[in-house]
Amino acid sequence: MATSDDGRLVTQPEDQPADSTSLDLPRRACDECRRMKIRCINKENPPCYRCRSMKLTCEFNAGPAISRGGVEQTEALKSTNSRLQALEDNMGGVTQKLDDISTALHRIAALCPPIAPPSAAVTEPTFSPHSSTSIGSASSAAFGMSDLAIPPANRPTMRTSSLSASVSAGMLLRDEDDTEGHDPVEMAMTFEPFRQLTRLEEERRLAADGCSPGDSVRAKRKRSEAEPDDMSLDRGPIRDRGYSLANQRDPVSLGYCSEQEAKTLFDAFFKHAHPFLPILDPRVDTWESLRRRSPFVVTAILWVALRARDGCRQQSALTQQCKDLAEMMGEFWYTSLAADPVARFTLFSPIATLETVQGLTLLTAWGEHGWRTCCHAMALAVDMRLYRCLQHLQETRLNSPREECMSERQQQVVAGARLWLAVTKQSYEMSYNHALPVQFADAGNERTMFKREFLDHPLSNVYDSRLVVSCEILEVRECIFRPYARAGSCGVEEMDSMLRKVNKGLDTVYSYWLDYYRENKNHFLVNELGSQKAYTTVFSNSVAWYGVRTKNDVVLLSAERREWLASAMRSAAYALSSIGGGKQQKDSEYGNHNFHVVIVVTALYLIRMIELLPDVCNRYEVSLDMDKLLLKLPDYPAHPFGDLLSASVAKSRRDGVLPFTVDSDEVAAITPNLAEAWPTDTIPWMSEGNIQDADLGSFANAISSATWPTDFELWISGLGDA
Secondary structure (H helix, E strand, O other): OOOOOOOOOOOOOOOOOOOHHHHHHHHHOOHHHHOOOOOOOOOOOOOOOOHHHHHHOOEEEOOOOOOOHHHHHHHHHHHHHHHHHHHHHHHHHHHHHHHHHHHHHHHHOOOOOOOOOOOOOOOOOOOOOHHHHOOOOOHHHHHHOOOOOHHHHHOOOOOOOOOOOOHHHHHHHHOOOOOOOOOOHHHOOOOOOHHHHHHHHHHHHHHOOOOOOHHHHHHHHHHHHHHHHHHEEEEEOOOOOOOOOOOOOOOOOOOOOOHHHHHHHHHHHHHHHHHOOOOOOOOOOOOHHHHOOOOOHHHHHHHHHHHHOOOOOOOOOHHHHHHHHHHHHHHHOOEEOOOOOOOOOOOOOEEEEEEHHHHHHHHHHHOOHHHHHHHHHHHHHHHOOHHHHHHHHHHHHOOOOHHHHHHHHHHHHHHHHHHHHHHEEEEEEHHHHHHHOOOOOOOOOOOOOOOHHHHOOOOOOOOHHHHHHHHHHHHHHHHHOOOOOHHHHHHHHHHHHHHHHHHHHHEEEEHHHHHHHOOOOOOOHHHHHEEEEEEEEHHHHHHOOOOOOOOHHHOOHHHHHHHHHOOOOOOHHHHHHHHHOOOOOOHHHOOHHHHHHHHHHHHHHHHHHHOOOOOOOOHHHHHHHHHHHHHHHHHOOOOOOHHHHHHHHHHHHHHHOOOOOHHHHHHHHHHOOOHOOOOOOHHHHOOOOOOOHHHHHHHHHHOOOOOOOOOHHHHHOOOOOO
16 A cells, blocks of 8 residues: 555555556556546556546556466467457458448449430439428428328227238348349249349340430439438339330420410319329429429329310310320330330330339329220339338338338338329229229238328328228229129129128228218218218129019019118219219319219119119109209210210100209200110110129120210220229
């Protein structure tokens, strides 16, 4: 024990002589500094700086000193070397994996020659807003998105994912667009044995078409270099290939219309038409953004707005130009209409982008003959793996500890999930309307799993619930839809069992979403919910007519079947009144093609049902709603559906099925001599034939006969749900 100059005690190791302290003490820190794991300053002249400042006892007795060359030192060195060797081995494995990843990335970059897509007047590179957190200038309120506030308690309940974090991580790694290092065992295990060779073929084709496989990758890399690291894009499962017609010219750059007129049409689309099929996000998909990214989508939007403005009148020159340009961009043969040749864009080339599918979806919804376009859009969506977006978002929410930081980086995945729901909705509707098999059918509804949870994502908007509701209602109907067989091939008990299941499931879905919207009873989405339930009830319960030919056959039906048919009639009357003069009349001219077709089909169907069951509905109210609808139809681009309905109503009044109303004279004045213009006696559900035969096939047979006008073949293009 020694005393310092200032009177504090300094303890020296007892096993060391006093004169050797100056030699041994500097080899380690004092006990206090060693305990705090800090540097011991001035330890050569105890007390050290810290002990002197804090008035601590500066001791050097923490543990026995290891004698040089002794056994204890040798064992300690061996233990230390062993730990270091194990650490080096582990780090070596990590380094090797990093080197492999770096090598693979360099090889991918080497496969991407700097070949730019065909140039045109607009030379900006393809830009995706989904790689940034910036929000466009168009606010939600500008397009009516702020007037539907869903209470937090009404948000869909979160379901726990059955997949573990390790499985989801493996899936995300497997989704990376990596063309190197494919393990045949891994590819076979994940049911993608052709993956490596298929991607090599795609790269060669993209290069041959003048679109490098790395075009989109390079564009994303340039953006990520200019943005902070925390704003880099989380691509998720989406596999986009090539560029999205970004270098084509839109109607403004082609001189079809002024930019001011185009902006007016663009705003009208988002305000009135977009809620019918909300595949875009007004906060992100602004006029400036879409013009840079996809003239195809811009052209389709302008055409939809012009279509509604023209109504049933002759199409304007601008409408026809926009329609031709949009269809050209969506087609796959060579043309030079848009200043640059567009060759085999999406059919024979592996090009696939979100904007391409969005444009095709708009053409399908508002155009005629949409079945093939819908099939092609679905094929592209599947090829891009959009069906994995909902699951990816759910797994990210469950497994990511930084959801708040990650949410904005998932903009592209959110857009892909929204688009997948829209394409699925269209696929169902086209199949149901034309009695054709559902594309990529899934009995377990895994194709839209986690759709309710999607509404809880911070980047979703209120109109996404429209797509979720549609998919759920259409999925309920799938069990009774049998395109490969006629309804008569099913036994009575089996058919009744399926009808019970459909009606019960429909009531359950409707009740859930009605409660979800309980504070917004007059919103567009709530009105659409009622209409979708009505149309589903009408056409699902139609199979209960099997075997009915006349009124006398109706009394032979069971009480349960008569109730189903009565429910279908009341639902048809509700749908008719809601559009004729009710809640859905506003902005109905902006509705998509099916919206206008289905109301005419429902009205014709209701006339025939009233003939068989005249006491279920108030016939005068139905007749009055028919007249209101006929007065509204000239505002719809639905020629010649209005003429056909007028002829059918006139015949039903002559036969005493429907009474005349106060508006009948006004309707007759705008549609004179229609009873003689259309052969309503051959309409399947206006005849005495078996009502089960009144499907699209019998319509096709009637239309192909000489008694039907040639342009009535337009009817074939879109029978079905709104």
